[in-house]
Amino acid sequence: MAVEAFSSEWAQQFKEEINRSTVYRQAAKGWKWTVGLVVEAEPDRGFAESRGIVMDLFDGEARDIRVGSADNARACDFVITAPYSRWKQVATKELDATRGMLTGKLKLKGDLPTIVRYTKASQEMTECTTRVPVRWPDE
Amino acid sequence: MHDAGAGQVARRVSLVEYAEGENASPFAQMLGGLIEANVDARPEKRADFDSLKARVGVFVTDIDEGVTLEFLGGRLLVHNGLQPGRDLTIRADADTVMQLSNVKIGFARMPNYMDATGREVVAKMLRGRLKIDGLLGNLTTLNQVTRLFSVQGGGYSR
Numbered sequence: 001m002a003v004e005a006f007s008s009e010w011a012q013q014f015k016e017e018i019n020r021s022t023v024y025r026q027a028a029k030g031w032k033w034t035v036g037l038v039v040e041a042e043p044d045r046g047f048a049e050s051r052g053i054v055m056d057l058f059d060g061e062a063r064d065i066r067v068g069s070a071d072n073a074r075a076c077d078f079v080i081t082a083p084y085s086r087w088k089q090v091a092t093k094e095l096d097a098t099r100g101m102l103t104g105k106l107k108l109k110g111d112l113p114t115i116v117r118y119t120k121a122s123q124e125m126t127e128c129t130t131r132v133p134v135r136w137p138d139e
Numbered sequence: 140m141h142d143a144g145a146g147q148v149a150r151r152v153s154l155v156e157y158a159e160g161e162n163a164s165p166f167a168q169m170l171g172g173l174i175e176a177n178v179d180a181r182p183e184k185r186a187d188f189d190s191l192k193a194r195v196g197v198f199v200t201d202i203d204e205g206v207t208l209e210f211l212g213g214r215l216l217v218h219n220g221l222q223p224g225r226d227l228t229i230r231a232d233a234d235t236v237m238q239l240s241n242v243k244i245g246f247a248r249m250p251n252y253m254d255a256t257g258r259e260v261v262a263k264m265l266r267g268r269l270k271i272d273g274l275l276g277n278l279t280t281l282n283q284v285t286r287l288f289s290v291q292g293g294g295y296s297r
Binding site for chain 2: 096098099101102103104108111112113114116117119123
């Protein structure tokens with residue numbers, strides 16, 4: 001059943017998808033940092049307030065993923081920021097996350113060599129988002 | 140305690156500068172930031188950085204964006220776009236550029252093209268998904284640039 005975009009239910013399903021992925025488990029071996037996704041508000045698209053997705057990822061496992069404030073997400077070791085519609089493009093495979101970061105459509109804060117070392121893991125994590133059926137507020 | 144000397148101010152000089160300043164493209168900032176972080180964190184890369192004098196273009200085919208890395212022997216000037224006078228130009232899609240940064244450095248400080256990542260890079264070159272213009276005569280430069288790009292550990296020793 002589809003869940004509301006970037007809601008607690010979405011976070012729970014996203015976590016389950018990550019933990020189901022053997023590709024992610026392998027590619028993210030050694031990862032030990034928190035990741036925050038800042039989803040910036042776009043009221044004209046039905047996404048009224050910015051939200052933060054706080055991801056506790058450790059050694060190939062998603063230990064916890066929860067929805068909080070944008071500031072919660074900004075406090076993570078790695079922070080990726082984009083407006084709602086860009087995240088929707090990522091989740092619907094319209095925008096590849098790597099290309100998004102190289103073109104500045106997704107803004108990354110954090111140690112670059114570390115994120116580059118785990119490119120495969122971040123690509124698989126993006127794949128996991130595409131597997132969560134979502135109700136988009138602007139559709 | 141470090142003594143900067145009379146009349147001198149101890150300050151960190153940036154290794155990487157951007158020709159377009161605040162208008163540097165996100166891709167330019169990412170590549171420049173990656174190399175700066177690598178050189179900062181890994182003293183063994185410093186010798187390559189200090190000795191390298193070359194203009195290297197990197198063009199990412201699927202975002203249609205490029206940069207020129209002007210290595211000035213201990214300093215790097217990053218330009219938006221492909222600028223004239225390049226010694227080497229690497230053309231590849233975004234995934235391959237990321238893969239290049241994951242090539243391990245092996246025996247005798249040579250990039251390791253024998254492990255899984257290295258073999259994939261070679262295969263992409265053979266299939267034409269990775270093109271390197273100016274390779275003839277600039278193999279040493281390519282190896283130095285690969286070491287500066289690489290975020291992977293490995294036998295990076297003399």
